[in-house]
Amino acid sequence: MSYQSGYGFPADVLTDRARMERLFENNWFFVGTRGDVPKRRDYLQFQIFDEQYFLVHGMDGKIRGYANRCPHQSARLVGDQTGRCAARIICPNHQWAYDMDNGAVVHAAYMPDDFVKSCEAKDFALTSIEVREVGFMLFACLGDNPDHGSMDRMAEIIAPYTDPFALAEHGYKQAHHSREIIDANWLHAMINNRECCHCELNHKRLLNLFYPSAFNGAMTPEYQEVLNRAQARWTEKGLAWEEIAFDPHDYFRIARYPMVEGFKSITFDGELASQKLIGPFVDGEPDSGTLSFWLNPNCWVHFVSDHIAVNWLLPLGSEQTELYTSWIVHADAKEGVDYDLDHLTDVWNVTNAEDVGLCKSMHDGAKSRYYKPGPYSPQEQFCIQFSDWYMRRSEADA
Numbered sequence: 001m002s003y004q005s006g007y008g009f010p011a012d013v014l015t016d017r018a019r020m021e022r023l024f025e026n027n028w029f030f031v032g033t034r035g036d037v038p039k040r041r042d043y044l045q046f047q048i049f050d051e052q053y054f055l056v057h058g059m060d061g062k063i064r065g066y067a068n069r070c071p072h073q074s075a076r077l078v079g080d081q082t083g084r085c086a087a088r089i090i091c092p093n094h095q096w097a098y099d100m101d102n103g104a105v106v107h108a109a110y111m112p113d114d115f116v117k118s119c120e121a122k123d124f125a126l127t128s129i130e131v132r133e134v135g136f137m138l139f140a141c142l143g144d145n146p147d148h149g150s151m152d153r154m155a156e157i158i159a160p161y162t163d164p165f166a167l168a169e170h171g172y173k174q175a176h177h178s179r180e181i182i183d184a185n186w187l188h189a190m191i192n193n194r195e196c197c198h199c200e201l202n203h204k205r206l207l208n209l210f211y212p213s214a215f216n217g218a219m220t221p222e223y224q225e226v227l228n229r230a231q232a233r234w235t236e237k238g239l240a241w242e243e244i245a246f247d248p249h250d251y252f253r254i255a256r257y258p259m260v261e262g263f264k265s266i267t268f269d270g271e272l273a274s275q276k277l278i279g280p281f282v283d284g285e286p287d288s289g290t291l292s293f294w295l296n297p298n299c300w301v302h303f304v305s306d307h308i309a310v311n312w313l314l315p316l317g318s319e320q321t322e323l324y325t326s327w328i329v330h331a332d333a334k335e336g337v338d339y340d341l342d343h344l345t346d347v348w349n350v351t352n353a354e355d356v357g358l359c360k361s362m363h364d365g366a367k368s369r370y371y372k373p374g375p376y377s378p379q380e381q382f383c384i385q386f387s388d389w390y391m392r393r394s395e396a397d398a
């Protein structure tokens with residue numbers, strides 16, 4: 001059975017790992033935020049398919065990406081999910097040391113004295129991958145020919161939304177970071193994220209905060225009224241709000257959405273998660289809205305008045321996906337004083353756990369002899385958008 005727009009993926013597409021690998025080889029994907037590696041020498045490790053990489057905040061302030069393999073004898077360079085390197089990246093195996101700003105080997109223990117200066121040493125620099133920072137968010141590309149034009153266009157479009165959040169360097173920090181390996185295909189996890197028709201039955205607590213229309217892009221008269229009121233408020237406050245939903249560019253969506261009136265943050269009780277406000281709200285009142293950003297192929301990010309909730313997915317194969325979640329707060333916010341970790345993380349911990357169950361269920365279903373790619377409803381328009389985008393961008397000759 002071949003893929004048909006408006007319907008789920010055929011089973012053979014879901015299991016086509018080569019297609020998935022092509023997609024990640026040739027397109028930018030989300031790998032975290034500056035807030036995940038806020039200080040020089042901070043790193044964040046991640047895995048995609050069978051390979052590990054890490055981002056590192058360089059001594060020059062730039063964030064770069066490297067394969068997490070020592071060029072000497074392939075040992076893993078950084079072991080933890082997040083952490084801080086020494087002044088050099090030092091391999092825990094034979095202590096070769098690398099400059100984090102250019103990947104060059106700067107010390108090779110047990111090698112002849114002139115090795116580091118030799119031509120041969122140049123052949124053993126760290127393997128780097130392309131990383132771009134746009135609006136505090138970090139995007140990587142594994143292939144040799146990344147499309148910088150697409151990142152430039154996105155940077156220009158989202159600047160009015162994200163620039164007000166760009167606090168000075170070190171203005172943010174990671175309050176918490178979690179990872180979960182889901183026994184489900186990455187495509188199922190993405191499809192689950194791109195619609196909210198499952199929310200009514202499965203995310204009862206989340207719907208105390210949000211209108212499903214914010215996620216679906218669907219419109220009801222009630223939501224239209226709430227949206228009109230919120231947009232008038234944002235215009236008055238000088239906050240960009242116009243929705244750009246994968247059009248005219250097919251790889252991202254950004255817009256400001258109202259939360260249920262009275263909610264100050266993404267918390268179940270609606271109260272602030274952190275007492276230190278961020279970005280455009282730092283000297284003012286919290287706003288009952290969220291600036292939300294979705295990127296094809298793999299993330300959704302919600303900027304609110306006091307924190308940034310960041311979720312992204314990376315495939316480990318066609319059977320497993322890793323879900324990454326970070327909560328980013330003001331650099332000066334103190335745990336136990338300005339924020340309580342459970343209060344801050346509750347909404348996405350609960351919601352993601354609910355989604356993980358659904359993803360597994362769909363993944364198992366696609367292996368059933370009774371599996372059929374079913375039709376999407378008009379309210380699942382972003383599933384269709386994602387699926388069409390995926391099929392187009394992962395073609396062998398794309």
Ligand code: FES
Binds near residue numbers: 091095
């Ligand atoms: S494997 Fe890294 S120093 Fe030898």
Ligand SMILES: [Fe+2]
Binds near residue numbers: 203
């Ligand atoms: Fe969900």
